[in-house]
Amino acid sequence: MSETPDFDLLSDVLRSLKLRVSLFKHGTYRGAWALDSKGITRATFHFIGRGQVWLHRKGVREPLVLRGGDLVMFPHADWHQLSGTPRRLPGMRLVCDGDGPPSTVLCAMVELEPGAANPVMSTLPPVLVVSSEDSAASAQLHGIARVMLAEYDAGAPGRQGVLDRLAEVLFVLVLRQHMRQAHTLTGFLAALRDERIARSLAALHRQPGAPWRVEALAREAGMSRTVFAERFAQLLGQTPIQYLTAWRMQLAEDLLREDRRSVAQVADRLGYQTEAAFRRAFKRVRSVAPGAVRRNPRVSREPARD
Secondary structure, three states: OOOEOOEOHHHHHHHHOOOEEEEEEEEEEOOOOEEEOOOOOOEEEEEEEEOEEEEEEOOEEEEEEEEOOOEEEEOOOOOEEEEOOOOOOOOOEOOOOOOOOOEEEEEEEEEOOOOOOOOOHHHOOOOEEEOOOOOOOOHHHHHHHHHHHHHHHHOOOOHHHHHHHHHHHHHHHHHHHHHHHOOOOOHHHHHHHOHHHHHHHHHHHHOOOOOOOHHHHHHHHOOOHHHHHHHHHHHHOOOHHHHHHHHHHHHHHHHHHHHOOOHHHHHHHOOOOOHHHHHHHHHHHHOOOHHHHHHOOOOOOOOOOO
8 A cells, every 4th residue: 555654545535434433243152143234234344253153145155164363344234144053044143152162253333424425445345354364464453353352351441442443443454454465456445556646646635625637646646647647547437637526525525514614615725716616516526505515414415426
């Protein structure tokens, strides 16, 4: 992953998306137990603290065996079930006193700004698995996982808060791991792994209100205008100016909702010469007028669809 010394591009995007990771279920189970994801609509990941677990997925006949130290993530909330048996069981079965060896499972939910364009999660595969036996996985990732298990076992006051923060760190480390090991990346994560395109993105994110043109972004990348524009579109599926506009509108919503700035102030901060030009751009990208967002922060954040 490429980043400038004084600016962390991935953190900037996750911060704007209001990343929050929290443990929603954890326990030690025995026998014919099952954790079923039916009804869950957010990304989740599960850390197997100890024991052996069978992972069942829709459309996959043979379950995957997970062992202590393994982690599995479902970025798009695809249905899955973790169980204590090789066969799928009906629904949730939180059996803690059954027969057989115990299995400890910690389940976390990834929450991001609802309706916001999500350049990180949208390009991830349906499932990510990090094995405890994967020697290529970072020592930090395995280390944080071990700390999480120790904190869970200790049961000390404040455990939930500590586990939530550690789960957030673990999520970011899994993203890093995927970026390092994936043979094929697309979208924002692919751009992060491309050193030259990442430099241009970092410059854009550092100064979103600057009067950027394709030529200036190409210079940041150290590329010709034509080659830069082609490479950018290939990785991100949109032109540099389209990306800039979408990112400005993402920031604009945050400013309108949270800082309660006037539309004119937001337009000026994000580099628009006139308030009217900003209003047109915002309505085109977000399908709602900026004034409506400012007056009612509960207005839908869903971006416009082509």
